[in-house]
Amino acid sequence: MKKTTPLLTALAGIFALTIRVNGQMAFFYQKVGPFVAGTGLNTVEIGSTNDGINISTHNISSIHWYVGPSSDSTYGDPVVSYLPDGKWTFTAWTGPSDPRGAGKILYYESPCPIIVDSEVINLGSSSASGCQVLSALQIGKTSQVFEEGGKTYLFHSTSSKAVHLACLSDSVNSAMNLTSLCAKSTAYSTLAELNYGETMPVYSSDSLLLSDVAIARRLDGTWVLFMKGISDTSTCTQGSLCELSARGIYRTTSSDLINWSTLEKVVSQASVPEASVDADGKVWLYWQDFTNAISANNLMLASIAPISGSYETPGTYEFSSPVQANFLNEAFQTNSSLHYATNANPVYLPDSTAVNSLQSCLIANGGTGLGLKNNYAENNFVKIFPNPFKNSTNLEISSLVFSNCNLFVYDVFGQEVYKQQINSTLETLSLNLNQGIYFYKITQCNLAIFGNGKIVVR
Secondary structure, three states: OOOOOOHHHHHHHHOOOOOOOOOOEEEEEEEEEEEEOOOOEEEEEEEEEEOOOOOOOEEEEEEEEEEOOEEOOOOOEEEEEEEEOOOOOEEEEEEEEEOOOOOOOEEEEEOOOOHHHHOEEEEOOOOOOOOOOOOOOOOOOOOOOOOEEEEEEEEEOOOEEEEEEEEEEOOOOOOOHHHHEEEEEOOOOOOOHOOOOOOEEEEEOEEEEEEEEEEEOOOOOOOOEEEEEEEOOOOOOEEEEEEEEOOOOEEEEEEOOOOOOOOOOEEEOOOOEEEEEOOOEEEEEEEOHHHHHHHHHOOHHHHHHEEEEEEEOOOOEEEOOOOOOOOOOOHHHOOOOOOOEEEEEEEOOOHHHHHHHHHHHEEEEEOOOOOOOOOOOOOOOOEOOOEEEEEEEEEEEEEOOOOEEEEEEEOOOOOOEEEEEEEEEEEEOOOOOOEEEEEEEEEOOOEEEEEEEEEOOO
């Protein structure tokens, strides 16, 4: 008979209470259509996924625009993000003939990721004293907008051949009130010095031209920045097989968003990186994959290049074998003409509030429901939000079951690390736990278990 230790018994009891948490991501992707009479229709479609690879479509666009001689407004490399305050943001860049000006950052935010074109703001570099005037504030895909220390930030690449970090908002000022960004010529020594409305260089390369950028954060708090790079001495013609073959995705890491490790190449023959973190804390990287076109020596295949995805293996941070994204019920998957998806843009939905908010937005605007599994708690009686979180989170218990409740939190070894009596249906929890994955259970008088699941501390 197999011997069971007390630790294994404790672990079995706790893990029996937990529920497997899937990816639960919104997935935005740019759909590029064929040109008809010199004009092409581009859209950003809203999808969702439970596994990070199979993308369900919901028959609704976040935004659309036309490309061609008579349609010069550009939403280059659009990126959608979700912030802790429940707002969705949208960023893109303007092209050479855009009437708003070339090389500007476009920005919009709303409780619903349906973009109102007339309310999108455009940001160029400020000409105020102490600001570096750049010919282009943005030359490729921005990162997702993210929050740190009560401020929101954005990575972007500039005409100065550097990757910049911009502060878009703080506790007083909104990003939607910006009219420009003050580009500093050198970086501050700490993140706290970067003020609202400023952007500073944080990374450059002596040998690579860097553009498209993406950001994610590991469970241990390490920031992971991905960039598209190509040799600055390359003589390849833009858009040729030679040039596509020379593109690659590079990775650098930081603990403070200021000091970054040496770049390492992680994907070859790739472009337009995007990153996200799934519910298990793994960093996912997506990219436009040109390997099929290059191996077949067929430039036309680059027009329908697939999106591939891979995740960092916990511990080693080596990437798993790439898998192509599968867009369910999308015609472009079998269309051999110029009609493809690009700009993979996964957005992890951190709690049931985010899931319900997006679903309400889709249905209100004529789309279909998400169909995502709500794995944030065992039932509808308990909500913990946000999740993942840093130092504190909120616990909400339905009044239908609330009565002398207790919260217990365990680490992955089955050791109790936190206990609290819950005195109301909505409480703020100051857990002060180290970064990692924990498991919780909620009982009435230490007897009946009616809520349990996983929490992630960043």
